[in-house]
Amino acid sequence: MEHALLNRRFPTNSDEYKLYEEIGEGVSATVYRALCVPLDIMVAIKVLDLEKCNNDLDGIRREVQTMSLIDHPNLLRAYCSFTHGHQLWVVMPYMAAGSALHIMKTSFPEGFDEPVIATLLREVLKALVYLHSQGHIHRDVKAGNILIDSNGAVKLGDFGVSACMFDTGNRQRARNTFVGTPCWMAPEVMQQLHGYDYKADIWSFGITALELAHGHAPFSKYPPMKVLLMTLQNAPPGLDYERDKRFSKSFKDLVATCLVKDPRKRPSSEKLLKHSLFKHARSAEYLARSIVDGLPPLGERFRELKRKEAELLLNNKLGQETKEQLSQKEYIRGISGWNFNLEDLKNAAALIDSSNGTCHIDARDNKSKDDSQNAHNAPEHIYQERVNHVSSGMPEEDEIQEVEDLNDALSSSFPSRPLEALKSCFDVCGADDPNPTAADSRVQQNVGSVPVLQFPKIEHCRSANCNGESLERSVSVPMNLGTSGHHKHSSGSLIPEQVLSPYMSADLERDEFRQKNPSNRNRSGPLLFRQMKDSRAHLPVAPEEPSEGKIIRRRGRFQVTSDSISQKVAASACNSSRTNLPIGVTRQNLRPSAILPTLQFLMQQSTMQKEVLSRLISSIEETSDDSEASTSGSIQSCGGPLREKELQSYVVQLQRSVTELVDEVQRLKLRNNQLEQQINALSRKDERPLTEDNQQR
């Protein structure tokens, strides 16, 4: 039936479709239920405004091409696509139950039961096995992209950020952002150090399993930057032995198997499909009976979600909105594309509560740095090991990390050079990297052997003057936190603009700024499609374990081309040798505010030592007086000078250490001043464009 539909000729003229209500909204698009009039078939139409697409037309092209070329019952395929004015319409099967996320939000806020989860996951995994075998990485696996129709059929949708493992050359290096949604993003994708491969999907799959089990993804209430730090720094999330008693050992094992920080130790999708959990998976009819039947119509549910979000925003207007709610808002939207540029990072960092002082690393977190991480991943260890992030009642203090912890996080999660990773984030590196890395060339070589079929570009896409928000969603943070310029509201909000909170209007301003200053994200490059038949044989990275060497992306997607001085300052501060620092001063807390307590502590120490010294001196004086006064007692006369010598050398030692400490204090003070000056200079620099912009206005 479905194949028959796909083979029908769907009209490529908007007049032939009747648009009904809105059923979904994403970063780049609004999705409508619609009727294909000549065929009398209900469809879903994803409408993308090309004028808002910035320079991300390649991304759109890729999504549309992928959607029309894939051929698997568990993947959402496009019937056809065409332009209508400045819009691109993508016609696809109507999945009447909506996404698994929508269903949870409406009827299962605490998550689904295990048989439902096993069934959903198996279907998604089948889609991933197919995608991976065709050389694709989905990169956005999450409940919001698991679509279900009225019969309980499951399809993985949204190829907006999917990548082809054959991507290489400029296209591979040109991106200056990393994509995906932070909560679901694999550590290696965040890290941007060794590149990543299809194993990133396995991580997202594990997070999705947790999402389906709890009704939300781990860390979902936190701002993106914090999610990033927590993912890198903490032990992988998992199912909790106490809290998740209702789930089987087998399910816990599946989650633990996927959420291993080292991608090489994650199973391939093919192998995962053989996991014992899927013995409990049921049929589509079972899904229809247990989660679809009785649901209100999709449009109605979507409206209700929008209303809830609007309420949330109204209740939190006048700047009372907490960062958790801000993050939750993004989560409700199901935003997938996050554009991490330096401004966003700064802002997100500013969102992180610094009231906790210097780096706070939970003792439990340190366990995640243990080399024997995999042992900790065993289900029986998870409860003890894991910081219980998934608990929404988790105290804020347990999770707050300084942005400088990123370096430590990077070093702790992989045995690689963390500062290099940071440099790859902040250094200038254009699309035309003249020195492709060995891995790059390896991929290129392999790709060279693959027969390549080039598809014609979609002309209407090229002709559009796109200068606005890209497909990728920027981190939504209040713009009074240091970002300059004005911003436009990006697509993707579920709420009407008149109820925007101050945060939202700030978003709006920032997006305007983006429109004026389009990001240097560049997806230009040919849309390549490789012959599928024997693509496996030519896969540069065959989906077999271990995945080492299957690099599709090395660096450059998280690059910032300007204004990175502050980061470099931080990096150089980080670079200063640990041996030069006194105990208590670590690279992480080398920041003015962070150094101050240490300085105070050192001052206190030297004061105390001075006191000890003066007490010692007076005791020596007393001793020598006594010995001089003494006329008898050989023991005393013999012991006196000896003790005096001991004490004197002790005094000398103490004096030396006091001098060293005083020097250290001086040095730190000096460095503190320098850092403050640099920070002031940078913040003045940051404020300037804002003022200029205001003046212009």
Ligand SMILES: Nc1ncnc2c1ncn2[C@@H]1O[C@H](COP(=O)(O)OP(=O)(O)OP(=O)(O)O)[C@@H](O)[C@H]1O
């Ligand atoms: N074929 C469909 N049938 C029913 N609902 C759909 C369909 N396609 C998409 N939706 C709904 O619309 C929402 C947004 O669609 P989609 O994810 O494709 O847009 P997007 O802009 O790529 O979003 P994002 O990247 O933020 O996930 C989905 O989360 C889903 O709820």
